[in-house]
Amino acid sequence: MQISDESALELSSPEQGLEAPPSVVRRGLDLRSRRLRTTHRLVLYVAGVPTLALISVGIIVTATGSAAREVVIGVLILGMALTVATGVVVTSILLQREARLARLQSEFVSRVSHDLRTPLTSIRMFVETLQLGRAQDPETTAECLDALGRESERLLSLVDRLLDWARIESASRLYEARRCTANTVLDEALQSVDSLRRQYDVTFVKEYTEGLPDIEVDAKAIVDALTNVLQNAVYYADAPRMVWIRTHVVGAMLEVAVADNGPGVPERERKKIFEKFYRGSAARSQGIKGTGLGLTMVRAIVNAHRGEVRVEANEPRGSVFVLSLPLADTPR
Ligand SMILES: Nc1ncnc2c1ncn2[C@@H]1O[C@H](COP(=O)(O)OP(=O)(O)O)[C@@H](O)[C@H]1O
Ligand SMILES: [Mg+2]
Numbered sequence: 001m002q003i004s005d006e007s008a009l010e011l012s013s014p015e016q017g018l019e020a021p022p023s024v025v026r027r028g029l030d031l032r033s034r035r036l037r038t039t040h041r042l043v044l045y046v047a048g049v050p051t052l053a054l055i056s057v058g059i060i061v062t063a064t065g066s067a068a069r070e071v072v073i074g075v076l077i078l079g080m081a082l083t084v085a086t087g088v089v090v091t092s093i094l095l096q097r098e099a100r101l102a103r104l105q106s107e108f109v110s111r112v113s114h115d116l117r118t119p120l121t122s123i124r125m126f127v128e129t130l131q132l133g134r135a136q137d138p139e140t141t142a143e144c145l146d147a148l149g150r151e152s153e154r155l156l157s158l159v160d161r162l163l164d165w166a167r168i169e170s171a172s173r174l175y176e177a178r179r180c181t182a183n184t185v186l187d188e189a190l191q192s193v194d195s196l197r198r199q200y201d202v203t204f205v206k207e208y209t210e211g212l213p214d215i216e217v218d219a220k221a222i223v224d225a226l227t228n229v230l231q232n233a234v235y236y237a238d239a240p241r242m243v244w245i246r247t248h249v250v251g252a253m254l255e256v257a258v259a260d261n262g263p264g265v266p267e268r269e270r271k272k273i274f275e276k277f278y279r280g281s282a283a284r285s286q287g288i289k290g291t292g293l294g295l296t297m298v299r300a301i302v303n304a305h306r307g308e309v310r311v312e313a314n315e316p317r318g319s320v321f322v323l324s325l326p327l328a329d330t331p332r
Contacts (some may be wrong), residue, residue: 029106036099054081104277175218182212189226202241214328236262253324
């Protein structure tokens, strides 16, 4: 996902720009998903059907065999057939999982290429406006420069996110846990979503007080994780948008909960939303943009701190994302 000077130049022709390579990647992934589904079907027919026949033979021989030797042979046939059946089931689950991942990856590639194209297209448009001298007064020039700043910021944050993801995926992100005050970490995360909060007109309710206990974490990573969860809460909340931030000490952990008044996460999706590239029904029904990587990153960061992340239902509606973070050993 590198943007080289060459690809930036290519953008001057929209048909050739970023669209070409991702669609090739996407076709490749679609093909892989189709092949995996075919292999899955083959495994079921080629190994599944004879295994079922073998199980039936095993049952018949065991049930009808009169001599001890026949019963032993029947049991052996059954044992062998059950071993093969276990193999078929495991292979089938793995193939299904791989096919799903390839499909999700393919959707991810087209979403990311689209998300990269949007700010790049705006940047090119504003640059052209300036180059052709269409911005005739200082006010319009300032507006163009403002927009250029905003769009490049957007591009940078998307690329940063992808690089962060790549580091987490390759397990090369290093965490330096240090003692820090939970209030500082929470305030920093809230600060990082402040402009988004204003843009979406969301009311944040802080249901915790000053003087929270110290936690032992890599502050930057935890701020990233909380920022992700807060961003989701802002995007998914329903008007009038409300987000609550709560804290509880549970054993040796500080639980930080972010609740919203959105549609919530249906029970059947509560595990899947932490998987990479997965986007749930709320994202589809409300047409919310995203990569499906946010919660996967949150989980990776929190797990690396020996903590956990879970999602629950909020009352009367919405979702609650709870992150548990290790408390620092002894009070300062
Ligand atoms: N606050 C929330 N309310 C409802 N659904 C949510 C919320 N946060 C996340 N989700 C669901 O979890 C999915 C995965 O979230 P995430 O990993 O952040 O990816 P993205 O936001 O890019 O779709 C979303 O597509 C959405 O279905
Ligand atoms: Mg998200």
